[in-house]
Amino acid sequence: MPSFHNGAVEIAYLDEGEGEPIVLVHGFASSKNVNWVYPTWVSELKKHGKRVIALDHRGHGESTKLYDPEDYHLGLMAGDVRALMAHLGIYRADMMGYSMGARITALLAANNPELIRSAIIAGLGIGLVIGGGPGENVAIALEADSLDDVSDPVGRTFRAFADQTRSDRLAPAACMRGSRRLMTREEAADIKVPTLIAVGTIDEIAGSAQELQQLIPGSEVLDIPNRDHMRAVGDRVYKEGVLAFLSRRP
Template sequence: MPSFDHAGLTIAYLDDGEGEPILLIHGFASNKNVNWVYPSWLSELKRAGRRVIAIDNRGHGESTKLYDPADYTLAAMAGDALALLDHLELPRTDVMGYSMGGRITATLAREHPDRVRSAILGGLGLGLIEGGGPGENVAAALEAQSLDDVVDPMGRTFRVFAEQTRSDRRALAACMRGSRRLMTREQAAQIAVPVLIAVGTTDDVAGSAHALGAIIPGAEVLDIPRRDHMRAVGDRVYKEGVVDFLARRP
């Protein structure tokens, strides 16, 4: 897979297909392949006539691993995404992020609207603004000696996922602690690009999609029926809704 150097880090990415570009930003403990390639997002979007770019966030996949939470601010990770667009000489693109990737996408949409044609927030609802969801319980689970030592249910879920993706668990713990900053309602209301919010109806991590949709001006909401946070990623309703949303962009 290709990579480029940014701020002393190696950032890995994929770039495939032809047409209007879309940047994909994966979720916590995932990577570009697990979040986007294996669930057939790459082939789906290429079939829809899109050029698909997907990044490995710092601390994930084939990108550089860091162990200081201060290196994992949302602004820093959004900066990596912008640097990738600069590297590929793309002035503006649609952006879709899932979960933590949704937080990064929302940051890009709010702070760099000139670079974001539209923003798709997958697996992220009111959790963008209000607490809940993964936190120190997940970081502690990642640092535990073994899975047998983890009793917190959400911690166990992410520990198992991190082991399945063969992730650097120490880097992930630092990322969890460094990327927890929330937006205020006022900041979310400043997002002025077209937004689609897509969340599973049984997702207990993301927070309410409809509550966030009421805050971001003009946002559309897509309910992904009977899917939780992990299983919504590759759902057909999610894919069809995103392709339709993108097709309606001016």
């Protein structure tokens, strides 16, 4: 798998297909493979004429593992995405982020709109600005000796996911503590690029997609029926909705 260095941090990535580029930004405790390859996003987008770029965040997948929460501020992680685009000579792209990756996508859409042709904010609704969902409870769950020691239901969900993906659990724990910056309502209103907000209808972590839509001018909502935070990723309605959005965005 190719990689490059952004400063001292080695970032693993994939770059496949030909056509208009789309950058995929995975969620917390996941990876480019778990979030995008295995659920067939990469193959589906390639089939529809896209050049697909996806990275492993610092602390995740095959990228450098770091254990200080200060190394996981969202601005630093957004900087890894910018650096990857520069490394590949991509000056503008569609971007889709899921959950934590949606926070990074939204931050780039607000602060670097020249890089973003369109933004797909998935697995995250009004939680982008009001918070909620995973927090210190998840970091503690990741640091526990075993899943049996975790009683918090949200913590158990993420700990089980980290065990399933064979994550280095201490790195995501540091990431959880360092990456919880919320976007202000004013920052969300600064997102002017075409934006799709895609959230499962029974996702109790993301917060309301419709409430976030009210903040982001001209944004659209894609409801993913009967899917929670973990099961929405590979959903057919989600894929079809994203492909339709990409086909009609300016």
